Amino acid sequence: MARLSPANVGIAEEIISRYPRPKSALIPLLHLAQEQDGYIADDAMEHLAELVGITPAEVLGTCSFYEMFKREPVGQYLVNVCTNISCLLVGGEELLHHLEQRLGIHAGSTTPDGVFTLEDVECIAACTEAPCLQVNYRYHHQVTPEAADALLDDLRAGRRATEIPKHGVLARVRQQIPAEQRAGNAVPGQSEEPVWLRTAAAGNGDGGQGS
Amino acid sequence: MISDAPKVVSSRWDREDAHTLQGYLDSGGYQGLRTALQRTPQQVHDEVKAASLLGRGGAGFPAGTKWGFCPPGVWPRYVVVNGDESEPGTYKDRILMERDPHQLIEGVLIACYAIGAAQAFLYVRGEMALAQERIAQALNDAYAAGYLGRDILGSGFSVDIVLHWGAGAYIVGEETALIESLEGNRGMPRLKPPFFPAAKGLYLQPTVVNNVETLANLPWILTNGGAAFAEMGAESSRGTRLFAVSGHVQRPGVYEVEFGTTTFRDLIEAPVYGGGLRPGRTLKAFIPGGASAPWFYEEHLDLPLEAGAVGAAGSMLGSGAVVVMDDSTDAVKACWRVVRFFARESCGKCTPCREGTTWLEQILRRIIDGHGRPEDIGLLLDVSDNISPGINWPPRQTTICPLGPSAVSPIASAIVRFKDEFEAYCGGSAELPVEIKGKAYIPKPSATSEVAGV
Structure with missing residues (x-):
């Protein structure tokens, strides 16, 4: 496991084609690698370096900066409990401690069966729904300890599998730009003033539908 | 004042199907784009200027003015949407993206048309x-329906919008760090000046970086006119704005209110907004504009939600995040938690921030763990003074971006106002090494005046 599969290479090439410069695709491609393997292996980074035309060290440089990229395998379900200020005020820390007890692990580690990784995270933009957590980046709002227990039971029994995909899968809908409808990349050094500005300047600015 | 101003950006939140193209079209969607395409780009730009739309990301810079900073004759130009919402307490852009994505897309299209991106x-x-x-x-639906891509609605206007995801880094919400990230690099801010993104941004080309909420206002402005938008709100803060009220209120929520006329008291206490504190509780402090903002207290409740007034009082409206703390709150612990955030999110590029926030967090952790020493209070201020000399507001900066100085606000707020709580943890306090100047950093009214007030 580790280099991208042929199907994922196809997706990667499509993603790269959307950017004026290939390196811009690096973060989306790292997500793709993580979607494939659940984490980002060294071989995957070497493969991405080939695809983007940079060195593996540059890929590592970017990868290692971002919290979401895991360079070691994590649990099937990554449980991220927010303890930042809005959640702290209404029980986020207690929720985290409850889950530590319940799972028998400290935040930052994985259960021995490899099902859950627990993390103590920063604000996830659900402050009015505190305390909140995410499982594989799917939100759960106003979480009581009882609700958290029920959620863990469901996850372990596979009852949430359709709603919450395995770790690494973010959006299950990919952007598709049909070739015939693409406006095309705006590449530095190869672009002129856009046509709609030129026509407007020439006094033909009454375009709109039906023109 | 609780106004009956129309909902500009949250009008579809009650619709179950608002995120679908059909639901959007059924509720007036893409009318703003059609209106824009019948005008010249300059006319569209003028309409946005007439609205006096301020950026909703935190800095509050006028959007129309920002667009105007692109140097003439330099192509291509880009529009970059900042949807990296992560300031603690802030929750609005996520709702806008989840519940009404077409409104954002339409706003981006209007911006691209006006700017020539x-x-x-x-x-x-x-x-x-x-x-x-x-x-x-x-x-995908917008491309299929001809609202996006080549020759949009037969107008000759063509633009692709590329969806891009981040990977977990608060600092990427800073616009130059976001550009670095979009170029595939570590998300570290660029030094500015000399170059702001409007002049040299993505690939060193002219780039307008706008917040999600800012752009989500554009369809309404084009449909209803910039003048109608500017009729709402106060002179320096036009239109409406989303505020997230969280913490110790009975009705935490995200509310769209008239900008500049509504007060913090309305937002926190009105039954249609925050609904007041929990029974039997009193207000200890509130954060008016995200974790970076100096704290406010009881005496600030009647200030309007208006950038100028909040700035003059020594804090900022920031990203529209109001976090309410009642008298059950441990001020030292709340301070530690906010500082820990900045310590964890420092990108590491500038020494005062990387080292300073880390030390501040460790000292605060020692204090709340029960090992505080009397000299620790002064030590916190000494370190703060090294990150942001003078401890003032707006803060002086020894760093490339404002993240480091942001960690100083909760410390100055908590130490000045709740010094007794620090002393209880630390067993007294030694001399404080610096004078704290920010206007919002005000001590508790003295015991005698409290008695007088009873």
């Missing part, structure tokens, strides 16, 4: 899987 990048925070799905679907 031939490509746009919509940067969504990595942790927001549902927002990514909703936007991906909305973009």
